[in-house]
Amino acid sequence: MTGQSHRGAVTAKNWIVLLAIIVVASAIGIAFMLALRWFPEQGSNVAPDIDTFWDVLVIVSVPIFVAVTTMLLFSVWRWRQRPGEEDLDGPPIHGSTKLEVIWTIVPTIIIAALTTYAAILLVDIQAAPAKGTRVVNVNGVQFAWDFETQTPDGPVKTAKLYLPINEPVKFNVRSKDVIHDFWVPAFRLKVDAVPGITTTYNLTPTKLGTFDVVCAELCGLGHAYMRQTVTVMTRERYDAMMARLAAPAGTPAPATDGAAADLGKTMFVAGNPATGATACGACHTMKAAGTTAATGPNLDEALKTANAAAITEMIVDPNKQVAAGYSKGIMPANYATTMTKAQLAALVKYIDQSVHGKG
Numbered sequence: 001m002t003g004q005s006h007r008g009a010v011t012a013k014n015w016i017v018l019l020a021i022i023v024v025a026s027a028i029g030i031a032f033m034l035a036l037r038w039f040p041e042q043g044s045n046v047a048p049d050i051d052t053f054w055d056v057l058v059i060v061s062v063p064i065f066v067a068v069t070t071m072l073l074f075s076v077w078r079w080r081q082r083p084g085e086e087d088l089d090g091p092p093i094h095g096s097t098k099l100e101v102i103w104t105i106v107p108t109i110i111i112a113a114l115t116t117y118a119a120i121l122l123v124d125i126q127a128a129p130a131k132g133t134r135v136v137n138v139n140g141v142q143f144a145w146d147f148e149t150q151t152p153d154g155p156v157k158t159a160k161l162y163l164p165i166n167e168p169v170k171f172n173v174r175s176k177d178v179i180h181d182f183w184v185p186a187f188r189l190k191v192d193a194v195p196g197i198t199t200t201y202n203l204t205p206t207k208l209g210t211f212d213v214v215c216a217e218l219c220g221l222g223h224a225y226m227r228q229t230v231t232v233m234t235r236e237r238y239d240a241m242m243a244r245l246a247a248p249a250g251t252p253a254p255a256t257d258g259a260a261a262d263l264g265k266t267m268f269v270a271g272n273p274a275t276g277a278t279a280c281g282a283c284h285t286m287k288a289a290g291t292t293a294a295t296g297p298n299l300d301e302a303l304k305t306a307n308a309a310a311i312t313e314m315i316v317d318p319n320k321q322v323a324a325g326y327s328k329g330i331m332p333a334n335y336a337t338t339m340t341k342a343q344l345a346a347l348v349k350y351i352d353q354s355v356h357g358k359g
Helices: 012-035 047-078 097-125 235-245 263-270 308-316 341-356
Strands: 134-141 144-151 154-158 161-164 169-175 180-183 190-193 199-203 209-215 227-233
Touching (some): 012 047, 047 097, 097 199, 144 161, 169 190, 190 199, 227 235, 263 341, 308 341
Parallel strands (some): 134 169, 161 227
Antiparallel strands (some): 134 144, 180 190, 180 209, 209 227
16 A cells, blocks of 8 residues: 655745735736837837737736746645655545636637737728728738739829828739738738738828838748838838839839939849839849849859840849759749830849940
């Protein structure tokens, strides 16, 4: 017959010490978690509400985590097996119905309250947009974003997104191939781009500046490079930008922000100065341009035997012929729509001359 090991009841002093540890540790934990900079700067009207909800979750979750962890460690310490007790049984115990009811009801109430809070917030965020709200169609394709903004003069297509500050906008989000996820961290909201359907959300940009646009859904080998930017500007600058982008396709785009006179080189190393198409040098090595990226082939090697026509085809239809060791879908396939003919010709000429030592 085995003996019994018993540590005695937990005393009031034990409970006071445990409660003090939980309170102090929770206070420190909450202060630390709230002090951390979890998110980028707030850039939309819904961002403060979402950040507040996050703070509420932290304030509720930290004490629960601390309490559970403290009681677990205390139990391990107090009722641990000690030398000479290897063959002893613990004392017979009977479950506490009252305790079980409490630890079932309390978490249920907490979860119900947080769920209600989240539902109210979500309904508020998804409220129907006001009449006259600006509409932007967002299209995802492996591995790039393009945008179509509805203006009084008709739709304007761009590779970068431009928005006026303090004016509501509705995003219609679509995918041309697989599931993507349209996310601007500064705006806080994100939504899946699903083939065959249109998803939406509404918000109002509230901060001037340029913010990241990323894909938050694993969509293939080039997922990490499916990035773009949204620039929030004053209404005057926005109107001027839209007028410039709405110019006929053959109209050369004026150089901006100190763009180099050589349009081809500027586009290779910095992207399309008019619509923001991804810079070639962000993914490719080319000695003449001083770029060393390795996401795509080294152009000095890959284009040794390619003429201007072949280079053009590789830019506008990158999946038709893929270099050995690389996969289809890594290079964006939308350059034909984000560059004018003149810009494409300048880029091709620059690459051709650089690779073959011409000019």
